[in-house]
Amino acid sequence: MDTRLMLQMHRDMVFGRLFEERVQQLFDKGLIPGSVHLGIGEEATQVGAVRALAPQDYVCPNHREHVGDLVKGTDPKRLMAEILAKSTGTAGGASGSCHLSDVSCRNLGVQGIIGAVFPVAAGAALAQKRLKTGCMVLALFGDGCSNEGTFHESLNLSSVWRLPVVWLCVNNQYGMGTAHVKVSAVEDIADRACAYNMPGLVVDGNDVLAVYEAVSQARQRALAGDGPSLLECKTYRWGGHSTMDKRLYRPKEEVEAWLKRDPIPRLEALLREKGILDDASVERVHADSLKAVDEAEEFAMNSPEPRPESAMDLVFCPSEV
């Protein structure tokens, strides 16, 4: 793999981690309304998957996807402002973390309704095929989401119509406080792919290079007109379901085992081994990321609130007729 790409993905993961840690801090200070779902520990899946796309490809993210959003190109300042419900946010404060979108970098937005991502992504992929855009759609969803009925409807349709879509399950082991294995008939969600006549692959979701490779191949398949794939990236949600979660329901040993599989030091070790990363460069990546996070926070904190009456502005999209 290209050295620059590996270093880029290292920067993506470090920046994503620091960005989300800052979000947690701002939440703890009571500055963020509602709640936020953080993907700390899952960076390799988000970064590897989104880096495998071309800029013109579409993403339908899940609700734990700040890192992937940043990789796709969302300005961290506007992302932070949206999380803080400010007028300068990606949706002017209307969406918050739970419904983030950024069509300027082809992020079609989080479906806050678990399972709604599947039909929407199928439709987005249908548009690519019909309009012959040469683009594809990456749909990300959690293990919990995979038990929604829309999973079946949409994976089936995407296969029947050979749509250019990659279905990527971020299996972080828990849907809120319920363990995946407790509520799913199969341990590997990828096993379900056979029911839809598409390839299904389990990927080490904490290995950013493995995720990148798997998504790249599935993307090629999609663009070649060979249809969709189902990838399952096994990873772990270090934190709670949301920033409010006290996470008392998980065995301590399980958490400790996964903490040892932190995707960032893992990539760093590899890059050091290859001689393309050293202490100084790691430090520089951290310093640069921290600076960008500080700037994002400052921008968001200093941004004005939206006008209350702007809540009425966008209910309908203007039409010519």
Added chain:
Amino acid sequence: MTMREITYRDALGEALHEEMARDERVIVLGEDVYGGPCGYQGCFGVTRSVVQDYADRLLDTPIAEQVIVGAAIGAAMCGMRPVAEIMYEDFVALAMDMLVNTAAKTHFMTGGTICVPMVLRAAGGATSIGPQHSQMWTSWFMHVPGLYVVLPSTPYDAKGLLKTAMRKNSPVVFIEHKKLYNFKGLVPEEEYLIPFGQANTLRPGKDVTLIAMGYMLHLAQQVVDKLRERDVSVELIDPRTLCPLDVESMVQSVRKTHKCVVVAEDVRTAGPTAEIAAAIAENAFEYLDAPIGRVGARQAFIAHNKGMADYVLPDAARIEQAVQHVLDWS
């Protein structure tokens, strides 16, 4: 304009055909919308009109309402202008989440950066197929911000309103009445569109305002004719779209007639008649000489048995009774 008589079904088909010719981004997806040369070509035959020229843009789907509507939304978000056909209005319940939480909210949730130009067509209203194939639920959709709601009563309106619906940039719920598919009416040869939010005053009158739409409009017309023989002058208004609702036209009429009856096929409770009556009461209270009459289905389901179904549904006799009641009020 050159007029000719065609059915409501063919009027809808013409609208689809003209808009598909005009805009290549239009596709129609749903169960059996094509089905091949000998296929259904629409559960009620509406897409038959476009099969010859646009079969490749009629996408037969599995029986999977959530992905029919959801895929229409996703395709609309990426630049297409899909029309999703759901056979019966009752079945829209299966796709309600996609409609309410995604179609309606996307433009708002994305800060106005993504719009969802799609039309959901479904056949509503009572026939004799029984409880899960007969309901009229327009007030469900009226209740949701961000959705246009249309219920055409005539072939003329069906064509003009569907063409407008297909050019809107926000989602439209377009309810077609099953009992009207074979109903014939005059439709111009030339192209025309009917703007949303413009009620149609079918008959001017001075004694009472009667508001009805869909199949109910036809029952109301019978009542108007009958009352005319007794020298009662009824102003008959069809709102045509429930969102946006042309409150102004209805209020103006009531300010003239001072009496009003509202009819809808939905159950009365929290139905369109409730909303319309409230809007009139708010805006024309001092002009009213009688309480506003409301006629709707009873709070029950539509049975397979005709006697049972008729007992629940509004009919001409009940509409006439309601009109007489407000006329007699003193």
